[in-house]
Amino acid sequence: MDLPRNEHIATVEGVDVDVRHWIGGERVASDRTFDDISPIDETVIARVHAAGADEVDRAVAAARAAFPTWAALGVAGRAAILRRVAEGIEARIEDLARVETRDNGSLIRSHRRGVMPRVAMNFRAFADFAEHKLSHPDMEVPGRGHRQRISYDPAGVVAIITPWNAPLMLATWRIGPALAAGNTVVVKPPEWAPLTASLLADIMHEAGVPDGVFNVVQGTGAEAGAPLTAHPGINRLAFTGSVPTAGVIAKAAAENIVPLSYELGGKSPLVVLEDADLDLAVEIAVEQFDNAGQVCLKAARMLVHSSLVEEFTARVVAGAEKLVQGDPREEGTDVSALISRRHFDQISGFVDRALADGATALLGGGPNEDLGGLYFRPTILVGAPEDAEIMTEEVFGPVVTIQSFETEEEAVAKANDTRFGLAATLVTGSKEAAERVSAQLDAGTVWVNCFFVRDLEAPFGGNGKSGIGREGGLWSFDFYTDIKNSVFSPGGWKE
Template identity: 65%
Template sequence: MAQELGHPDFETRGHRNHVSWDPAGVCVLISPWNAPLMLATWKVAPALAAGNTVVLKPSEWSPLTASLLADIAAEAGLPDGVLNVVQGIGEEAGAALVAHAGVRRISFTGSVPTAKVIARAAAANLTPLSLELGGKSPFLVFADADLDLAVANAVEQYDNAGQVCLSGTRLYVEESVRDEFVRRFLDRAGQLKQGDPRDEATDIGPSIHPDHVSRVDGFVQRAKQAGAKVLLGGGPNTDLGGLYYRPTLFTDVDPHSEIATEEVFGPVLVLHTFRDEDEVVAAANDSAFGLAAMLFTGDPERAGRVAARLVAGTVWANCFFVRDLRAPFGGARQSGIGREGGTWSFDFYCEVKNSVFAPVGWRS
């Protein structure tokens, strides 16, 4: 795609305009722990393809794959100094990198509070930022949907122990099919197997860290105290040790409560009902976030109409996580700034330049 990037020359009063994408320079890429290799490559590949040098700073909770990626790149013949990996905690290594005056681009995937700290540091040097942040994505199920398909995708929101920023953790189900949806959901979710992720029979593996399990459980216990009803799970899976949290589903939830509005980043979903399209679109958009949205309906016209109204960087209709690296990826509102993927990556990782050439022999 980088080799195909271009814009036709165009004429202005006899002068030729030529658009080019020039390398920006040193790019600092800060990747998260929840899909460490995949999300690092989403940043590293376009940054290198644009002709830049890269400093990759992985999360201190998932350092290994970044170092392995650097080793593989070196073995493949990438020149020394082109791809660099800096290990360390964010408050020290990360802070030094994003504040450095020699950095020309910063790409960060992670939490909103950390993004604000990075943005303040980058502001001193006016370093351009690309931020892919948290989400509290809505998952809409209309009465005319294929319920088996909707349920299968809803249960899939527990994937990776819920440690997925895109997850549709706010389930909105049309009232007339609510009971049947819940029945099928509980039946399917009850068959999920937690355990060692190296076992092919495992559906849900562990959380990343004991501190993260405590954070997730804090959300759940406060929701219980606030009166939310637990339909599934509701606590750690102590049979498997300290890193496993049971898939959890809440109902009777205040739509403006913490559990319904804040990103838990664990296997915790909340269930709401709705009566009509306008009501559910308004509820889905009533969020500080705007990373993704999912909708399930048997009406193609409704799918297009609702998708156009939802505030989200990505909308999936009757599917989930169909991701093409040629497509733009990012979030609205507090879910991020900018887009990466496809040509949008090169708009960020390059300095887009227009050169204007006078006709040969032209004199003023």
């Protein structure tokens, strides 16, 4: 562990990170801390201040006090500040990339080239969208001769609880539209990867975000998350994480009738039809090991036409064998470690039980003994029974299964045989089949002959147990605002 410069600063990969909360425009200490352990080598890289109900109360109060002024600033005024936030992120991409790589074990090359630039884009794109769409409130609809003005008013204080697999990018995917809409925000970062949220607070302050508009409370779900989700002072609650945790949060939020936005788990299919471009299908399949498979929309169930399954399987195994597993701080690494010892044990348990249920591991199947620690080999399983746990439960790691099908109808039935519905991927050489099959797949997003293409103006979210609501474009503002209809009579005016 890098020695801290003082009790409030952790130096991570040469970057100083304040480990206190950010509340009302100032750093706030707690009398307790928790260890932040890097998955790369399981060392403690920071001791982060742990919030409880008192700090949460203080953060919500700061957000409520700041709300009227921030809302009154108007769309254009807020957008200008958020564009400065984007510029501040771009100026610190390397710092953010190095810290998040050390913190959650994801690839430095992905952060430098894609993730952190996308973080900046989240602010700039939602600022632009809000300015273009929300700054003209006279959106009119017919009303029996009456004029009806539809406006999007800020909702108030938004609580955002973020995941560890892409903590900064997924947080700003919600922070951006929430702030652009005129709300104030309290963020509870993941305790397994909390550090870049603190750096974001610094960037926000430097960009001129007013005190109290953006607040960060560090801590565990039980001690910081629970009082935040149950707080009567919040007006919206956005959560990304697991289905069981979402159920607990929903019960807490229900007491105060707080609207929820959930992005939860997935068990997404990759469907490869008989006429598919096999090169493309294999490329997409191997891509599923990105971020050590710790991706909610990963295509974990690969469904391949019987005429292609043998060649497809052999080529996917060969492609996955070439992936370099190791330290994510090295540009040449393709697959890193799992986030924590607990998570590692969960993934190992899933695979061990699958093998006991009759599955065969064509690749991997256990830890990478050469690396030790939290490195689990990319794993490809075949032959599991249809109702086996490995086929129905989300395995948030580098594990995929391959099945075959005979007909298009069978492929659709297998693809939809899940309580999740976050995403689906279809590979086909037929435009007609693309239209026909994609329409039948039960998922919030269907990619056809591509994967992981996400435009910030398009809706994103899941069906079934994969979530509630949609985010992106106007769908984000539908959630983060109170939509008001003002009806004007054509008469009654005094001249």
